[in-house]
Amino acid sequence: MKARHGSAGKRAAPIRVPQGRHLCDIRHRQSSVPVRKIARMAHQYSNLLIHCVFSTKERRNLIPDALIPKLCKYFAGIGRNHAIPVLAAGGMSNHAHLLIALPPTIPIAKAIQVVKANSSRWLREHGIDFAWQEGYGAFSVSSSNREAVKHYIEHQAEHHRKRSYEKEFETMLRKAGIAFDANEAFG
Helix, strand or coil: CCCCCCCCCCCCCCCCCCCCCCCCCHHHCCCCCCHHHCCCCCCCCCCCEEEEEEEEHHHCCCCCHHHHHHHHHHHHHHHHHCCCCEEEEEEECCEEEEEEECCCCCCHHHHHHHHHHHHHHHHHHCCCCCCECCCCEEEEECHHHHHHHHHHHHCHHHHCCCCCHHHHHHHHHHHCCCCCCHHHHCC
16 A cells, blocks of 8 residues: 555555445545544434325215314324324315324335325224225425424315315425326326
8 A cells, every 4th residue: 555645654554444334435535534433323313294195085075074083183193103203183074184204214105004004994993984095195394384284284174165175285286396197196
């Protein structure tokens, strides 16, 4: 190994990286900080707030108004049991909204599948011939918007006096910059 400029002819000790802590192409590293001083992060820190929206099969009015508050509490219980914090839940007879704090180890599709599967079973246990529509909408929420989104979700009845679920969902897709085909989204 050649001596670097300023090393006064001393031979540099080989850099050893413990297994599982490999840095990107360590041989071409330009940093003057020795590798042994670079420690891996011991914890995961995340703030993945997701506004989830999904509808009943064929967007039919299947959820009785009297059951919606209980369903929202049930969503929170599902979240607790599966380590998916539900920060807000709301909806109408044909759709549901959730604000979740998605753990970094759980894919969004899995989180929604768990919520939909457990809640549909619970609704069927209440004597309703029930199914959720396939698919969902998932929209990232900034920390600064968290309270506004919670308020929006918890006050669904007010919003739906003015517009339908379809118009609401279209607006959410457009605001998020998501290209969609209305026939596919609501087909």
